[in-house]
Amino acid sequence: MGKIKKPLVAIIGGGASGLVAAILAKNNGAEVIILEQMDRVGKKILATGNGRCNISNTDLDISNYFGKDPQFARAALGYFNFQRTEEFFENLGIAYKVEEEGKVFPYSEQASSVLDVLRYELERIGVEILCDSRVDKISGNANNFTLTINKDKKINADRIIIATGGKAAPNLGSNGSGYVLAKNLGHKIIEPFPALVQLKLESPFLKALKGIKFIGTVEITPENNSPENARGEILFTEYGISGPPILSLSRCASESIKTRQKVLLKISIIDTKSEKVLAEYLNNRFEKQKHKTIFFSLVGFINKKLIPVILKEAGIENIHQPVHKTTPAERERIGSILQKWEFPVIGTNSWKAAQVTAGGISTREINADTMESKLCPGIFFAGEVIDIDGACGGYNLQWAWSSGAVAGQNAAKEIK
Numbered sequence: 001m002g003k004i005k006k007p008l009v010a011i012i013g014g015g016a017s018g019l020v021a022a023i024l025a026k027n028n029g030a031e032v033i034i035l036e037q038m039d040r041v042g043k044k045i046l047a048t049g050n051g052r053c054n055i056s057n058t059d060l061d062i063s064n065y066f067g068k069d070p071q072f073a074r075a076a077l078g079y080f081n082f083q084r085t086e087e088f089f090e091n092l093g094i095a096y097k098v099e100e101e102g103k104v105f106p107y108s109e110q111a112s113s114v115l116d117v118l119r120y121e122l123e124r125i126g127v128e129i130l131c132d133s134r135v136d137k138i139s140g141n142a143n144n145f146t147l148t149i150n151k152d153k154k155i156n157a158d159r160i161i162i163a164t165g166g167k168a169a170p171n172l173g174s175n176g177s178g179y180v181l182a183k184n185l186g187h188k189i190i191e192p193f194p195a196l197v198q199l200k201l202e203s204p205f206l207k208a209l210k211g212i213k214f215i216g217t218v219e220i221t222p223e224n225n226s227p228e229n230a231r232g233e234i235l236f237t238e239y240g241i242s243g244p245p246i247l248s249l250s251r252c253a254s255e256s257i258k259t260r261q262k263v264l265l266k267i268s269i270i271d272t273k274s275e276k277v278l279a280e281y282l283n284n285r286f287e288k289q290k291h292k293t294i295f296f297s298l299v300g301f302i303n304k305k306l307i308p309v310i311l312k313e314a315g316i317e318n319i320h321q322p323v324h325k326t327t328p329a330e331r332e333r334i335g336s337i338l339q340k341w342e343f344p345v346i347g348t349n350s351w352k353a354a355q356v357t358a359g360g361i362s363t364r365e366i367n368a369d370t371m372e373s374k375l376c377p378g379i380f381f382a383g384e385v386i387d388i389d390g391a392c393g394g395y396n397l398q399w400a401w402s403s404g405a406v407a408g409q410n411a412a413k414e415i416k
């Protein structure tokens, strides 16, 4: 009978997926070491959910996940599902609350409490953590890997979990280095692009619009795809546009821009009235206020800062002209801008501002049930480094927890 040996699992990256992978690997009998390039683990967790950490979502339907093959995520999300995740974190001390659209937050409303309990558990069960340790190279084979750290230090390991994150928010650690490690092992990388990110617009009015917020509907239409829309708080910025509905639609825009398609964004500021009702309303309003300037006639109906821009966009040069001097065509254009104001999208904000990476290590070369590489036995992957990303609403952290748990558990399997 072969002698049973406890595997030494080295986890590259102490983010959400790496920390959960470490706990599962240790609890399944492995010796575990986390190698983290930053001065501490879990920096990104602290920034999640505006510091509140949208830890998961009660509805983990696969339609909330994207990538070349979103179905790949099904096995891990089914195994370490919402219930298991809830139990896992409850055992560590996190009480939950569920908010709108199934978004789950810690009751404390503190992302730091999620990191605190993970770090406490890692210490309690004896996982070693080496910070300021950037892994530059992986060589060798299963049961006999060598990792090169900070150019010259070497560490041996039986199994490796690559949990390095993607390219989004590099100030929090994830700078794309996992793709280089995976590529050197022969893995294919689906070209990454920013998701959950603000959009850059083309408009001569951005300076004037900067800082204006309103609740409205946005529609994104890529040249070769059908339109997608979302509603919520929209914010104009000096480069373009931001806010929850923009982040939700940004993946579609970002992917289309990457493939050099033209992308059009339409904003509806007045989205609670039909076209006909709005036209009638405006006509009545203009009739009642014909003694006022065209600018002043709209005060009280739309944000005051928007009025001059909308009038200029409608072709009205003198915004102080009396209402009765505006032509029916100009009035019609005002109505049309209020409901479908069009802007060409010319790009996304940079990786620095993006919350998530779309693209990454191709799922075709990873076993969905174990997260093990099909090309290099003994190498596992977890989290955002894989070509899976989720919608806004707790889906990305859930993917990190689920894929991390599956990778950790399977990497710990005994070696004969």
Ligand SMILES: Cc1cc2nc3c(=O)[nH]c(=O)nc-3n(C[C@H](O)[C@H](O)[C@H](O)COP(=O)(O)OP(=O)(O)OC[C@H]3O[C@@H](n4cnc5c(N)ncnc54)[C@H](O)[C@@H]3O)c2cc1C
Binding pocket: 012, 013, 014, 015, 016, 017, 018, 035, 036, 037, 038, 041, 042, 043, 044, 045, 047, 048, 049, 050, 053, 054, 055, 056, 133, 134, 135, 136, 163, 164, 165, 166, 168, 169, 172, 173, 174, 175, 177, 178, 354, 355, 356, 382, 383, 384, 385, 393, 394, 395, 396, 397, 398, 400
């Ligand atoms: C501002 C912001 C808010 C967000 N809010 C939410 C939210 O509320 N809900 C949600 O579901 N998702 C949210 N996300 C997304 C979510 O945080 C990520 O999808 C998730 O953290 C990814 O986990 P990960 O372990 O794959 O990668 P990361 O958390 O990025 O961790 C990767 C770690 O690997 C380390 N590393 C990288 N390369 C190396 C190397 N070569 N050697 C050693 N270490 C290395 C990095 O330093 C980093 O610590 C947010 C993201 C951002 C940026």
